[in-house]
Amino acid sequence: MKVWKIYVKLQLAIFLLLLLAGCWDHREITFSKYATSIGIDYKEDEYILYAQMLNFGNIGKLEGQSLEKKPIVIGTARGKTLTDAVFMLYRSEQFPVFWGHVTSVVFTKEALQRVNFLELSDSLSRYYAIRYNVWAYGTESSIEELFNLSPFFGMSPFESILMSPLDTYRQYSDIRPIYMFRFIANYLEPGRTAGLPQLTTNRTTWMEGGKESTQMMLGGEYFFHESQYKGKLGYEEGCGKRYLDKKMNRVPLTIYQGQEPVMTLVLHVQDYKVNHTVKNGNVIYDLKLTVKGLIDEMGENVTHSFIKNEIIKKMKKEIQSTFDKGLEISADVYNLNDTVYRYDHKTWQTYLKGKPPETTMQLGKIDIDVVIINSGKYKNRKNE
Template sequence: MKVVKLTGILIVLLVITTGCWNMKELQNISYVTAIGFDYHDGKYVVYLQLLDFSSVAKLEGQQKSKEAPVWVGKGSGASFTEAANHLYETSQQRVFWGHVSTLVFSERILKQNKFQDVMDLLNRYREIRYLVWVFSTKEQIEDIFNTTSFFNESPMMSILHSPEEPYRQRSIISPIRLYQFVMTLKEDSRMSYLPALRIEKNQWEVSRKTQPLLEYAGITVFWNNRYHGNLGLDDLQGLPWMHKKTVRVPLSLERGKSLAAVLVMEKPKARIKPSVQDLRVYFDVELTIKAGINELHQEMSEKELIDLAERKIEEQIRHTYRKGFERKVDVYNLGESLFRRYPTVWHRIEDENHFVLHEDSLRNIRIHVQLTSTGRYKLKASQA
C-alpha cells in the first residue's frame, strides 16, 4: 500500500514540475544590439538596432552570400520610456535589452543637455550594462545603424560594436565604455569625451559600387558635466602620444618638403610633472616611445631619423594643446595631475569653470624615441 501511495505522489510531482512554463523560444525574441538617442521638437527620439543573431555566427570556412539583415526602429515620446513604449506598439515580438553593446547620442541631445535624463534612466535600468560602448554623431542615427561591415558580415563586426581591434592597429581615438564616461563626466579636474562617428562613402567599393563605412570624426568634449563642443581629427594629432592606452600609431616624417620616412610608434609612456609659480601652473612632460621603420625614402643616420621624429611629435603635442586651449578644454587632462598632487593649490588657481591652464602652461616637452627595428633598412653611419 505504501508503495502504491509513493508511486502516486511521484507521478503527481512529475506532472506538475515537468517543463519550464515561462520558457521563451530564442527565435521568438527581438534582441536589441544598439540604442540611439536624439531630442527633436521637444520629444525624445529613440532608435533601436535589431540583429538576427544567426547572421553573427557562422561555421568555419563558410562564406556569406548575402548581406546580414539589420532592422532599425524609431519611437518618440515625452520621455525615454514613452519613446520605448511607442516602439512596442509595432514590435512583433518581445524586445530584449540584455544584449545591447552600443549607445549612440546625437549632437542635438548633447547640446541641449538632455542626455542627462537618459543617463539617469540607464543608471536605473538593470538590463543595460555599464560595459556598453558609447559614441556621438552628427549623422542621422538610422544611417549609422544601417551601415554594415565588409564581406556581408554582421554590423557586430564594425567599429560600432567592436572598436578595440581597429584601435590596436591605429590608436588615434580610444573607444569609451559607459562606465568610463560616467566616471569622468562629473570630475571637475578633467575632460570627458565621446568618440564621434561619421559615415565615409567614397573610400571603399564592392563590385564597382561604393560601400559606406563608419569612421571616427573626432571627439565630442564635455567639461563641468556639460557638452563643450567638438574637436576634429586634425585637432587631435598629439592626443595618441599622451594617452596611456595607445598601442600603435603611424608617423610620417618630411624633410625638405618631401616624404623622408614612415615610422610605426608603439606604446608611448608620458610622465607629467606640475609646478606652480606666482599662481600660474606649468607642466613638464617626459615621453618615451618605441619606434620601427616601415619606409625609408631618404638617406639618413639613426640620430637624424630620431631627431626628426622627436621634433614632429613635439609639434603635434603642442598643436593639440593650442587647439584645446582655444576652446578652454584641457585635452591632456594636465590639470588632473596638479589636482592629484596639490589639491589645495588647484582650488586656489581654478577659475569659475574649474580651468587652471594658461597659454604657456605646457612648458617643456622631452621626448625619447627608441628605434627598436630598422625594417632591414641600412641607415647612414652617424658622423663623429
C-alpha cells in the same frame, strides 16, 4: 511495512518535482527580437529613439552552410522622455524586444549639447537588461545611415567599428573608443574632462564589387567638463592627444627633409609622466614621454640623429597644437588637471577649481625620449 516506505518515498518525490522550475513559460528564440544598438536624438523638446535590431542569422551559421545576409531593422519613436519613446516603440512592435544584447549607444550632437548627459544615460543605466560595458559615441551623421551600414563581404554589423572598435584601434591607435561606464565616470569627476568619440562615415576609401562602399570611422571627439558640453576637436586638431595615452599601440608618423618625405615610422608610447609647478597664479605642466619607433618605410639615407630630432619636433608640435585647440574650447583635453586634483588637492582648489583652463594652465617643457627598436624585415640603411 516495505510497501508503506515505498509509498512515502514516491509521495515525497512527487512533492519535490512540483517544486522544480518548469519550462511552460519559455519563448522560442525566433519569437524575440534583439536590439543591438541604440541611437538618441533630441529635437523640438522631444527625445527621438532609434533601435537597431539584427537577425542572428547574420552572425552565425551551421558548418557547411553559407551565411545568408538578413536585413537590418531600425525602429524609431519619439517621446518627452526616453521611457515614453521606448513605450511608443512597443506599440507597433510585432515581437517582444530584448535589450540585453545592446552593444553600443550613439548620441547626436544636438542631444549632447541640449540635454544633460546624466539625464540621457539615466534611463539606460536603470534598465536591468542593458549592460554597462556598451560602447558610447557622439555623431553629426544620420543615425539611420550609421545603423544601416555593414562591413565588407556581407559580414554582420557586430564586426563594425560601431560594435567592435578595439580591433581597428589596435591596428591604428588614433582615437580611443570608450565604454559608457568609463565615460560616465570621467563625466562625473570634478578634475577630469570627459572625451566622447565622434562616429562618422567614410565614402571615398573603399569599393566593394566595383561600387562605392560607405564605412564607419572615428572622426574626432566631443568634450565635457563639470556636466557641461565644451566643444569638439576634429581629427587633425586632436592628433596630439594620442601621444598621452599609455594604451596607444600603433601610430604612423612621417618625417620630411625639406618638402620631401624621407621616412615613415610606427610609434608606440612606452610611458609618459606629468609634473606641475605654479607660477604667477598659473599651473604649468611639464611632460616627459618615452616613445619606441619601428621604421616602416625609408626613402632616403638619413642619420639616426636626424630621425630622432624630426620625430621629437613633430610630436612636440602636435602635442602643443592640440593643447592650444583644447584651450580654445575651454577644455583640458589631456586631463592634466586630474593629476593635480588627485595628488595635490590644495593646489587644485586654489588655482584650478571652477576656473576656465585657458586662464589657469599652461604647457611647459616637453621632453621626449625616442628609441628606434626595429627597422622591419630589411636591414636599416640609415647612417649612424
